[in-house]
Structures are given as structure tokens and as C-alpha cells.
Amino acid sequence: MTSKTPHAPDAPRAAVASDPRRWAGLAVLSASLLLVVMDITILNVALPAISADLRPGTVSLLWMVDVYALVVAGLLVTVSALGDRWGRKRMLIAGFAVFGTASVLVVFADSPGAVIAVRALLGVGGAMIMPSTLSMIRTLFPDGRERATALGVWAAMAAVGAAFGPIVGGFLLEHFSWHSAFLVNVPVMAVAIVAGLVLLPEARNPSPGPLDFPAVALSMAGMVALVYAIKSAGKHGLLDATALVSAAVAAVMLGWFVRRCLRRPDPLLELRLFRSPSFSAGALAALTTELAMAGMMLLMAQWMQLVQGYGPLETGLRLLPTALAAIISSPAAPAIAARAGARPVLAGGLAIAGLGFAVLGLAPQPLGYWPVALALMLIGMGMGSLAIASAVIMAGAPPEQAGSAAAVEETSYDIGGALGIALLGSLAAAVYRGDLATGELASLGVTGGAAETARESLTGALDVAGSVNASLADIARTAFEHSLGLTGLAGALLMLAAAAVVWRLTPRDLDLSAADH
Incomplete structure (x- = not known):
């Protein structure tokens, strides 16, 4: 693979290569x-x-x-x-x-x-x-x-x-x-x-x-917002308000960061x-x-x-x-x-x-x-x-x-x-x-908050099964x-x-x- 970017002198690299x-x-x-x-x-x-x-x-x-x-x-x-x-x-x-x-x-x-x-x-x-x-x-x-x-x-x-x-x-x-x-x-x-x-x-x-201190601030804010948006969307859904706001902040900050890096000779x-x-x-x-x-x-x-x-x-x-x-x-x-x-x-x-x-x-x-x-x-x-x-x-x-x-x-x-x-x-x-489905859960006697807990995660369903209906555990698994x-x-x-x-x-x-x- 070739690169047009200038390289450092060869001598130091050779010295490192020979270092046992x-x-x-x-x-x-x-x-x-x-x-x-x-x-x-x-x-x-x-x-x-x-x-x-x-x-x-x-x-x-x-x-x-x-x-x-x-x-x-x-x-x-x-x-x-x-x-x-x-x-x-x-x-x-x-x-x-x-x-x-x-x-x-x-x-x-x-x-x-x-x-x-x-x-x-x-x-x-x-x-x-x-x-x-x-x-x-x-x-x-x-x-x-x-x-x-x-x-x-x-x-x-x-x-x-x-x-x-x-x-x-x-x-x-x-x-x-x-x-x-x-x-x-x-x-x-x-x-x-x-x-x-x-x-x-x-x-x-x-x-x-x-x-470049402005780029430092932009990279920090943008990357934190991006990862937080992804995690929020994973936990609460793609339409979660926090996820959407964080994604918007990430798009603005990282877009600005990319533009700044591409315009500078030493980004x-x-x-x-x-x-x-x-x-x-x-x-x-x-x-x-x-x-x-x-x-x-x-x-x-x-x-x-x-x-x-x-x-x-x-x-x-x-x-x-x-x-x-x-x-x-x-x-x-x-x-x-x-x-x-x-x-x-x-x-x-x-x-x-x-x-x-x-x-x-x-x-x-x-x-x-x-x-x-x-x-x-x-x-x-x-x-x-x-x-x-x-x-x-x-x-x-x-x-x-x-x-x-x-x-x-x-x-x-x-x-x-x-x-x-x-x-x-x-x-x-x-x-x-x-x-x-909520209808199937209702037939087991699992309704209201218990049904929401069971549908949220397998851990929640197993907890509900222990206190409401044991057969829910097999269905959830x-x-x-x-x-x-x-x-x-x-x-x-x-x-x-x-x-x-x-x-x-x-x-x-x-x-x-x-x-x-």
C-alpha cells in the first residue's frame, strides 16, 4: 500500500526494528x-x-x-x-x-x-x-x-x-x-x-x-453525545426524546469537528x-x-x-x-x-x-x-x-x-x-x-404494571413469574x-x-x- 504523506526519516525506524x-x-x-x-x-x-x-x-x-x-x-x-x-x-x-x-x-x-x-x-x-x-x-x-x-x-x-x-x-x-x-x-x-x-x-x-482547543471541545461533546444517543436508543427505542436530542447534538458537534479537521493543515x-x-x-x-x-x-x-x-x-x-x-x-x-x-x-x-x-x-x-x-x-x-x-x-x-x-x-x-x-x-x-402479547399475559393473570415488567426484559418476566404465575417463566424463556x-x-x-x-x-x-x- 502506498501513501503520499511524507514519512519520518528511515534511520530511527531501522533502529527500533533492530531492538531485541x-x-x-x-x-x-x-x-x-x-x-x-x-x-x-x-x-x-x-x-x-x-x-x-x-x-x-x-x-x-x-x-x-x-x-x-x-x-x-x-x-x-x-x-x-x-x-x-x-x-x-x-x-x-x-x-x-x-x-x-x-x-x-x-x-x-x-x-x-x-x-x-x-x-x-x-x-x-x-x-x-x-x-x-x-x-x-x-x-x-x-x-x-x-x-x-x-x-x-x-x-x-x-x-x-x-x-x-x-x-x-x-x-x-x-x-x-x-x-x-x-x-x-x-x-x-x-x-x-x-x-x-x-x-x-x-x-x-x-x-x-x-x-486545536475548539476541536478538542467539539470531539468530546460530539463523541459523548453520539454514544449516549446510541445507548439511549438501545434502552428506550429509536423515538426516545433523549436519544433524538443527543443524536442531533452529536450530528452538529461532529459535523463541525470534521469540517474543522479537514480545513486545517495540522488537524x-x-x-x-x-x-x-x-x-x-x-x-x-x-x-x-x-x-x-x-x-x-x-x-x-x-x-x-x-x-x-x-x-x-x-x-x-x-x-x-x-x-x-x-x-x-x-x-x-x-x-x-x-x-x-x-x-x-x-x-x-x-x-x-x-x-x-x-x-x-x-x-x-x-x-x-x-x-x-x-x-x-x-x-x-x-x-x-x-x-x-x-x-x-x-x-x-x-x-x-x-x-x-x-x-x-x-x-x-x-x-x-x-x-x-x-x-x-x-x-x-x-x-x-x-x-x-398483552392478551396472552392477561390470560395468565399478568396485567397492568406486572405485564409491562414482564415485557420489558426476561429478568423482569422471571421476577413476575415467581410472584404471579410460574408458567410465565417458560413462555418468557x-x-x-x-x-x-x-x-x-x-x-x-x-x-x-x-x-x-x-x-x-x-x-x-x-x-x-x-x-x-
């Missing part, structure tokens, strides 16, 4: 990513224990879940730009320190507001860590083939973190208080700080322009990178892969615990096919791309994930675990495309713009995750509500499985459509093995 510590540095970056992703998924397992201890209201509970993503979304672009100027290693080490400090402060969290504040501070640390790991890989591995392999390992760690988070969380919660789910971060972050100081080289943009975020079709293909692949993972993991965790009756630890173990498949496919994807080309791997991974969704939609009901395990394995195999997507994105930017490229990829993940939960979750909820099947078919169509677009955008002769692109 680069693979040890990758281990530090991968371990930090693993922990951050685990921490995100551990919260899902810890929420019941936190709720039982602190008794948060509905609004507080929603903020405990949402504040992390909102903070990360608001800070990603700004933190990446600051890292380009201040130094990406410094930003990463500072992120480790913030993340570790927030994990210590959880010991003193004795109210819902305190937990929300800790989660917000964890979001600040996460926003500093996530794009820094990607941009540091760009610095550590200027050789294209090595960089693709390193990004394969990086992608595998993201999948492993998502799968092992519930397992670790379930184990800790069975033996200790919910605080332990956060405190486990502290020793790892302490080691990461020391190892990062020793093993990672410093890198920054050699000639950065002045920081906060280098959006001109999207002029490359392959760069756009990589960003789309990253977004849709995360969309699939986030949406499906949400529904699978509910199915396993509420329909099948598995405990938190058993649920985590039964989600392992995704991680195991990703561990194999992500590091292997660069080698396959070197032989067959990047385009079939990039689009093929999305298609394989689409087949995983199709299995859920076509499997006979009631669902058994083995069709679900096959679907999870195929979705995990599709994660292999994420390694190539990362390689395409990072190869599309010269070293001095690594921060912008990393911000684009991490923003794709963030929006993809929110969209996955909102779109697939909303579709599943709509099908579920449609199956639980059947409705949930039906919604899961139809959501699987919709997800399959979405992933296959994305695969077709990515195939069309990606150049046939795209080569990721060159030293620079």
Missing part, C-alpha cells in the same frame, strides 16, 4: 490491553453483587455501566493527539498509573456515586491506554510483516480478555467481595509501569502543530486518512467486528444465565469457544494474508462471523449448548479479520500520524460496541416484546430464544453485507509486508 526488546515491549502492551478489556467484562458479572451491597437506583445502575464508555468516547481523540505531542510512552505510563489508582480507590467506594466516580476514572485511564498500545506497536514494529504479526497477538489478547473477564470475575466473586474484581488490576498495573519504563521506546510526532485528527479505500475498509471491519462481539456476548450471557440457569463462572467457561478460536485465528491471520492477500482475510473474517450468527438463527429451538458453542467458535474465528484490520489501519498512517490512526481504530471499537448492544439488543427486545434466533439472522445479514463492502474497498494487491506504507 520490541517483542518484550509487545508483551507489556498486550498484557495491559488484556487487563483493560477484562475489567470491562468483569463489571457485568460484578453488578449483581454491587447492587445487593449498595442498593443503587435504576438511574445509578445505568450510570455505573455507561459512564466508562462515555468517558472513553469523549477522551479518545484528544488523548491520542496529546500522546503524539507529549510522547506516547509517557501517555501510556500515565494511563497505567491512573487505571491502577482508580482500582485502589474502589476500596473506599461505599455508595453508588463513589462507584460511578471510580468507573469514570477507570475510563480516563482506559482512554489513555487503549490507543497508546496501538500507536506504540506502530513505533515498535516499522516492518510491515512483523507489525501484522504483533497486531495479531494484540487482537488475540482483546478476545482473551473479553472471554476470561467473566471467568476471573466469577471466581473472585465466589470467594471475595465485589471490590476484588477491581483490586486485581493493581499489581498488574504496577508491573506494567516498571516494565514499560524499561522496555518501551518514546515516540511522538516530530513536528506537531499547536493543539487534531487526521481524517484525510479515510481517502485511502483500504484504510476505510480496515475501520469498517474493526467497527463491525466489535459490533458483532458486543451484541452477541450481551445476548449469550443472558441466555446462559437466565434460560439455561448457568452460574457466572460456568457462563464464563461456556463462552470460551470465542476466545479459543480467536487465539488461533488472530495470530494466524497475518501469515494467511501474506500468502492469500489481505483482502480475502479481511472480508473472509467478517463472513465467517456472519456464519456464526446464521447458526444461531437456523439452529432448531429450544437451543442447546452445542449449536451455540459452534456459533461462538465461528464468531471467534472472525476475530482474525481484526488483526488484519489493525494492520491495514496502522499501515495506512506514517509514524508521525500513528496517534490519529489509533484514535480512528479505537473510536471504531467504541462506536461498534455501543451499536452492537443498541442495534442487536434493541432488535432482540422488540421481538421478545412482540412474542409476549421461549420468547427470548425466538428473539435470539431472529437477531442471529439479522446479524448474519449485517456481517455478510459488511464483508461485501470491505471486499470492494480493499485493493486486490494490498501488501502489508513492506517496511512502511
Whole structure:
């Protein structure tokens, strides 16, 4: 792949390539990513224990879940730009320190507001860590083939973190208080700080322009409004007033931000990178892969615990096919791309994930675990495309713009995750509500507020069944499985459509093995 953007001098990159510590540095970056992703998924397992201890209201509970993503979304672009100027290693080490400090402060969290504040501070640390790991890989591995392999390992760690988070969380919660789910971060972050100081080289943009403070404000407001709109629409429907207002604010702020970035010679975020079709293909692949993972993991965790009756630890173990498949496919994807080309791997991974969704939609009901395990394995195999997507994105930017490229990829993940939960979750909820007609509920003696609670969620239906009519539980579980099947078919169509677009955008002769692109 070629780029007309001027590159930094070759000598420093060659020096980095010959540094034998680069693979040890990758281990530090991968371990930090693993922990951050685990921490995100551990919260899902810890929420019941936190709720039982602190008794948060509905609004507080929603903020405990949402504040992390909102903070990360608001800070990603700004933190990446600051890292380009201040130094990406410094930003990463500072992120480790913030993340570790927030994990210590959880010991003193004795109210819902305190937990929300800790989660917000964890979001600040996460926003500093996530794009820094990607941009540091760009610095550590200027050789294209090595960089693709390193990004394969990086992608595998993201999948492993998502799968092992519930397992670790379930184990800790069975033996200790919910605080332990956060405190486990502290020793790892302490080691990461020391190892990062020793093993990672410093890198920054050699000639950065002045920081564009109006663009900083626009990116923060626009991204927070966008993610909040998606989450509100997912919870309350597309016509929810809050969602519509937030979407309008996001459109204005982000439209203004894009216009400002395109008009400046030294923008906060280098959006001109999207002029490359392959760069756009990589960003789309990253977004849709995360969309699939986030949406499906949400529904699978509910199915396993509420329909099948598995405990938190058993649920985590039964989600392992995704991680195991990703561990194999992500590091292997660069080698396959070197032989067959990047385009079939990039689009093929999305298609394989689409087949995983199709299995859920076509499997006979009631669902058994083995069709679900096959679907999870195929979705995990599709994660292999994420390694190539990362390689395409990072190869599309010269070293001095690594921060912008990393911000684009991490923003794709963030929006993809929110969209996955909102779109697939909303579709599943709509099908579920449609199956639980008010007339049928009335025939069971479930009316008024109880009927609304039962139609709102499977958890609500099971609560109502325990106090009003036990037969409602079986009907609600059947409705949930039906919604899961139809959501699987919709997800399959979405992933296959994305695969077709990515195939069309990606150049046939795209080569990721060159030293620079």
C-alpha cells in the first residue's frame, strides 16, 4: 500500500526494528490491553453483587455501566493527539498509573456515586491506554510483516480478555467481595509501569502543530453525545426524546469537528486518512467486528444465565469457544494474508462471523449448548479479520500520524460496541416484546404494571413469574430464544453485507509486508 504523506526519516525506524526488546515491549502492551478489556467484562458479572451491597437506583445502575464508555468516547481523540505531542510512552505510563489508582480507590467506594466516580476514572485511564498500545506497536514494529504479526497477538489478547473477564470475575466473586474484581488490576498495573519504563521506546510526532482547543471541545461533546444517543436508543427505542436530542447534538458537534479537521493543515485528527479505500475498509471491519462481539456476548450471557440457569463462572467457561478460536485465528491471520492477500482475510473474517450468527438463527429451538458453542467458535474465528484490520489501519498512517490512526481504530471499537448492544439488543427486545402479547399475559393473570415488567426484559418476566404465575417463566424463556434466533439472522445479514463492502474497498494487491506504507 502506498501513501503520499511524507514519512519520518528511515534511520530511527531501522533502529527500533533492530531492538531485541520490541517483542518484550509487545508483551507489556498486550498484557495491559488484556487487563483493560477484562475489567470491562468483569463489571457485568460484578453488578449483581454491587447492587445487593449498595442498593443503587435504576438511574445509578445505568450510570455505573455507561459512564466508562462515555468517558472513553469523549477522551479518545484528544488523548491520542496529546500522546503524539507529549510522547506516547509517557501517555501510556500515565494511563497505567491512573487505571491502577482508580482500582485502589474502589476500596473506599461505599455508595453508588463513589462507584460511578471510580468507573469514570477507570475510563480516563482506559482512554489513555487503549490507543497508546496501538500507536506504540506502530513505533515498535516499522516492518510491515512483523507489525501484522504483533497486531495479531494484540487482537488475540482483546478476545482473551473479553472471554476470561467473566471467568476471573466469577471466581473472585465466589470467594471475595465485589471490590476484588477491581483490586486485581493493581499489581498488574504496577508491573506494567516498571516494565514499560524499561522496555518501551518514546515516540511522538516530530513536528506537531499547536493543539486545536475548539476541536478538542467539539470531539468530546460530539463523541459523548453520539454514544449516549446510541445507548439511549438501545434502552428506550429509536423515538426516545433523549436519544433524538443527543443524536442531533452529536450530528452538529461532529459535523463541525470534521469540517474543522479537514480545513486545517495540522488537524487534531487526521481524517484525510479515510481517502485511502483500504484504510476505510480496515475501520469498517474493526467497527463491525466489535459490533458483532458486543451484541452477541450481551445476548449469550443472558441466555446462559437466565434460560439455561448457568452460574457466572460456568457462563464464563461456556463462552470460551470465542476466545479459543480467536487465539488461533488472530495470530494466524497475518501469515494467511501474506500468502492469500489481505483482502480475502479481511472480508473472509467478517463472513465467517456472519456464519456464526446464521447458526444461531437456523439452529432448531429450544437451543442447546452445542449449536451455540459452534456459533461462538465461528464468531471467534472472525476475530482474525481484526488483526488484519489493525494492520491495514496502522499501515495506512506514517509514524508521525500513528496517534490519529489509533484514535480512528479505537473510536471504531467504541462506536461498534455501543451499536452492537443498541442495534442487536434493541432488535432482540422488540421481538421478545412482540412474542409476549398483552392478551396472552392477561390470560395468565399478568396485567397492568406486572405485564409491562414482564415485557420489558426476561429478568423482569422471571421476577413476575415467581410472584404471579410460574408458567410465565417458560413462555418468557421461549420468547427470548425466538428473539435470539431472529437477531442471529439479522446479524448474519449485517456481517455478510459488511464483508461485501470491505471486499470492494480493499485493493486486490494490498501488501502489508513492506517496511512502511
